[in-house]
Amino acid sequence: MNRKGVAQPISRLSYIAALGHMTRISPQFEKTRKVSGPRALQPSQWGMLCPCDTPEGEACGLTKNLALMTHVTTDEDEEYLKAMCNGMGLIKLPDISASDLHCPSSYLVMFNGSILGKHKNPQQFATQLRSSRRGGIIGEFVSIFVNETQGVVYIASDGGRVCRPLVIADNGISRIKEHHMKELADGVRKFDDFLSDGLIEYLDVNEENNALIALYEWEATADTTHIEIEPFTILGVCAGLIPYPHHNQSPRNTYQCAMGKQAMGNISYNQLFRGDCLLYLLAYAQRPLLTTKTIELIQYDKLGAGQNAIVAVMSYSGYDIEDAIVMNKSSLDRGFGRSIVLKKYSCVQEVYGTNQVTDKILRPKMEDGKVNSRMKILDGDGIASPGEIIGDGDIFVNKWSPKIHENPKESDYKPTPAIHNCTVGETIAVDRIMLHSDSNNKLCVKLLTRHTRRPEVGDKFSSRHGQKGVVGIIVPQEDFPFTELGLCPDLIMNPHGFPSRMTIGKLFELLGGKAGLKIGKFHYGSAFGEPSGHADRVEKISEILQLNGFCYTGKDFIYSGTSGSPLQAYIFMGPIYYQRLKHMQRKKLLMYGPEWVMPSFKHV
Numbered sequence: 001m002n003r004k005g006v007a008q009p010i011s012r013l014s015y016i017a018a019l020g021h022m023t024r025i026s027p028q029f030e031k032t033r034k035v036s037g038p039r040a041l042q043p044s045q046w047g048m049l050c051p052c053d054t055p056e057g058e059a060c061g062l063t064k065n066l067a068l069m070t071h072v073t074t075d076e077d078e079e080y081l082k083a084m085c086n087g088m089g090l091i092k093l094p095d096i097s098a099s100d101l102h103c104p105s106s107y108l109v110m111f112n113g114s115i116l117g118k119h120k121n122p123q124q125f126a127t128q129l130r131s132s133r134r135g136g137i138i139g140e141f142v143s144i145f146v147n148e149t150q151g152v153v154y155i156a157s158d159g160g161r162v163c164r165p166l167v168i169a170d171n172g173i174s175r176i177k178e179h180h181m182k183e184l185a186d187g188v189r190k191f192d193d194f195l196s197d198g199l200i201e202y203l204d205v206n207e208e209n210n211a212l213i214a215l216y217e218w219e220a221t222a223d224t225t226h227i228e229i230e231p232f233t234i235l236g237v238c239a240g241l242i243p244y245p246h247h248n249q250s251p252r253n254t255y256q257c258a259m260g261k262q263a264m265g266n267i268s269y270n271q272l273f274r275g276d277c278l279l280y281l282l283a284y285a286q287r288p289l290l291t292t293k294t295i296e297l298i299q300y301d302k303l304g305a306g307q308n309a310i311v312a313v314m315s316y317s318g319y320d321i322e323d324a325i326v327m328n329k330s331s332l333d334r335g336f337g338r339s340i341v342l343k344k345y346s347c348v349q350e351v352y353g354t355n356q357v358t359d360k361i362l363r364p365k366m367e368d369g370k371v372n373s374r375m376k377i378l379d380g381d382g383i384a385s386p387g388e389i390i391g392d393g394d395i396f397v398n399k400w401s402p403k404i405h406e407n408p409k410e411s412d413y414k415p416t417p418a419i420h421n422c423t424v425g426e427t428i429a430v431d432r433i434m435l436h437s438d439s440n441n442k443l444c445v446k447l448l449t450r451h452t453r454r455p456e457v458g459d460k461f462s463s464r465h466g467q468k469g470v471v472g473i474i475v476p477q478e479d480f481p482f483t484e485l486g487l488c489p490d491l492i493m494n495p496h497g498f499p500s501r502m503t504i505g506k507l508f509e510l511l512g513g514k515a516g517l518k519i520g521k522f523h524y525g526s527a528f529g530e531p532s533g534h535a536d537r538v539e540k541i542s543e544i545l546q547l548n549g550f551c552y553t554g555k556d557f558i559y560s561g562t563s564g565s566p567l568q569a570y571i572f573m574g575p576i577y578y579q580r581l582k583h584m585q586r587k588k589l590l591m592y593g594p595e596w597v598m599p600s601f602k603h604v
Contacts, residue, residue: 012276013582015268015303017261019237020053020065027062038062044205047228048162050236052245053257065257068233068240068294070164071202073141076157078112081138085109085116085155088128092117108152122146122153126210129155134168134198145206154206163204164233165195166213166226174217174227175199200229216532231528232293240294242464243512243525244505244535252503255466263462263579264339265305275434275446279342280582282307283452284335288464288577289513292526293534306464306579307336308513312481312489312558313498313572317473324472325461326492328480336490337455337580342431342448347397347418349443353405360400360413361445377430383445388430392422396430396447418445423586426451458585461491461578465503468581469493480561481571488561489573506576508538511554514574515544 005026011017029038039061041051053065066072086092090109091100096118100106107122108115119125129144141163143156168175176199183189194200203211203226214220214227232240238257239245245253264280271281287301289308295301309331320326332338349359361382364375371378374395377388384396397418402408422428431450438444455461455471462468480488498507505525512523529535542552550556555570 011261012267013280014261014263014265014305015300016238016241016263016305018267019298020257020261023066023237025049025064025066027059027064029062031058031062044208047164047234048205050239050257051234052239052250052253053236054254055258056254065236065238066162067164067236068297069229070162071141073157073159073161073163073204075159076139076142078157081142081155081157082111082116084129084132084138085111088119088125089121090117090119090125104151107146109155110152111155112158116155119153126153130201134201136196136198140195141202141204143204143207146210156204156206161204163202165200165202165229166211167200167229168198169214169220169224169227172214172220172222172224174220230293230532230534232526232534235294235527237294237298240292240298240527241300242505242527243288243290243292244508245527247504247508248465248506249502252466252501255468256462256464259462259466259468259579259581260305260464262581262583263305264582265579266303268303275344275448276342277344281340281342282580283338283340286577287522289516289522289575290509290525290577291522292524293529294526306577308575309336309490309578310487311510311573311576311578312492313495313510314481314492314558314567315494316481316492317475319473320492320494321472323467323469323494323497325469325494327455327471327474328477328488328490329474330477330488331490332454332474337459337461337578339453339580341451341453343451345396345418345420345447345449347399347445347447348438349399349445350401351440351442352402355406357402357405357408358443359402359416362398362400364398383433384430384447386430386433390420390422390428390430390449392420394420396420397445418447420447420449422449453584453586455580456585460581460583462581463506463576463578464509465501465506467493467497467501467503467506469497470585478561481558481567482561483556483558483573491578495572507554507572508541510572510574510576511538511541511545512536513576514550514554515541515548517575518548518550519544 011021047067048070050065050067054061055063093115100118106118106120109117109119123146126144126146132138133140133142139157143161145154147154180189180199211225212223214224215231217227220227238260239253241260242253242256264282265285266281282305284307285304286307287304291301316326349361351358363380363382364371364378374393375398377384377390377394378398379385382398384390390396395417399416399418400413401416403412403414428449428451430447432448434446436444457471457474459471460468477488482488509525512525516523523536523541524534526534530537545554546552551570554572554574556573558567558571560567
């Protein structure tokens with residue numbers, strides 16, 4: 001009963017961070033033990049837990065996340081189910097004869113861990129129960145599992161089991177027909193209708209052992225009992241953002257699952273009216289040009305956390321070594337990667353003694369006809385005015401507290417102002433002032449400050465394929481390479497990031513985005529989607545590029561920005577969705593001091 005971390009405040013750093021937090025499974029296992037067994041990806045986790053979304057470090061493989069279509073069960077009524085079993089030929093324990101007890105063809109029936117009785121025809125009994133479940137007579141999350149090696153039929157209706165939906169197949173033929181799919185597309189039929197009509201059903205891990213599941217409809221044989229709804233549903237919410245993840249090296253997808261939660265973007269539709277302690281927002285967030293089915297299902301395209309950057313894959317200037325990226329200064333001027341940081345500061349009007357003496361909030365006093373420079377942002381009510389520029393050491397609530405708590409006079413009050421602390425040189429504005437009463441009915445003043453930050457050298461960026469890097473140098477656009485059409489890239493990435501990382505999905509994303517821009521279409525890069533039609537084949541994308549006057553491989557003829565002469569090689573260039581991560585050089589500078597960035601040699 002003394003477990004820690006049962007109740008957690010939800011992380012609202014980004015929309016994906018919030019969704020990832022809601023699907024997280026925290027381990028009971030001790031994290032410090034160096035054992036590989038519990039950390040390994042088990043075959044029974046297929047479709048139930050995401051194979052990519054797990055943290056690096058000591059919690060690797062222990063902290064897991066649910067896959068896309070999973071459902072965690074809740075407790076169901078047991079008495080009704082027990083009565084159903086008794087009416088299906090179940091022999092209760094007191095009525096079992098010695099011959100029935102030792103008969104090899106009669107199986108023990110276990111219900112939620114307790115023995116109900118024995119049954120002489122277990123397969124028929126299980127089939128009858130499954131028919132009742134498909135017909136809606138019993139709950140859709142009841143599990144019936146026949147274990148032939150133990151000679152037991154397990155029935156489970158308890159809570160906490162993870163299950164997922166599958167299409168029912170009769171002799172290898174799917175129950176879902178063309179007219180069902182047309183009704184779904186027309187909005188006549190919904191997911192729950194498929195469930196109530198016995199076309200799909202939920203299976204848990206135990207019952208999957210009795211099923212033969214085909215990945216695609218055309219792979220089903222006469223023995224197939226179920227067909228997957230979609231193979232990409234084995235991935236979770238965070239891994240579903242990655243386009244063509246099955247073309248990437250596995251650890252890269254895991255890195256993106258961690259970094260997708262750190263990306264700045266939109267967190268909700270009411271983000272500008274919230275009062276969070278710390279909020280990172282992207283000023284001009286976009287939806288990705290190369291999308292996936294998961295992105296549409298979770299509506300990430302409405303609350304994106306990144307921007308489509310034109311990327312040139314080439315070496316430039318030497319400031320792009322070791323994953324560093326070269327940024328175009330004009331792109332930053334136009335708003336690329338610009339973010340807004342909202343911070344909250346609080347001040348409470350305290351109540352003292354039995355006489356309920358309170359702090360006073362006074363209007364700023366005039367000194368020689370002028371207001372004190374530290375109080376210049378205060379309004380007539382002694383509280384900061386929204387829209388004012390607030391600096392380091394400025395007072396945002398002019399609060400005075402009594403020295404004595406019983407019948408204080410005017411002279412018995414001392415100044416206890418609420419002071420704002422920030423880095424000198426930052427331009428921070430007062431965004432909002434919120435007044436409310438706390439749980440003890442004391443007046444609480446909350447100040448929300450707004451700081452707009454543009455990317456600078458040392459800020460961290462990442463694509464959706466685990467290719468992270470910091471800004472190495474910011475170059476004026478006149479020195480940047482340009483194409484025959486006069487197009488300049490927003491950033492330059494070093495080609496050495498590809499051979500060892502093997503993120504082929506990133507190459508495909510560039511092609512898909514480039515072709516989509518030309519024909520005005522969002523191409524799909526869903527996982528395992530090429531055979532089923534949920535992803536665009538790279539050959540088709542390259543043909544679209546060729547038909548529209550581009551190179552089949554996505555390369556462009558580039559001129560040097562410094563000399564104006566053509567480069568000796570064709571450059572791979574196009575749009576890739578880039579995320580700006582919360583790790584900013586300015587924050588690190590505050591944390592470790594200026595000597596951490598620029599070492600001092602005065603002691604040498």
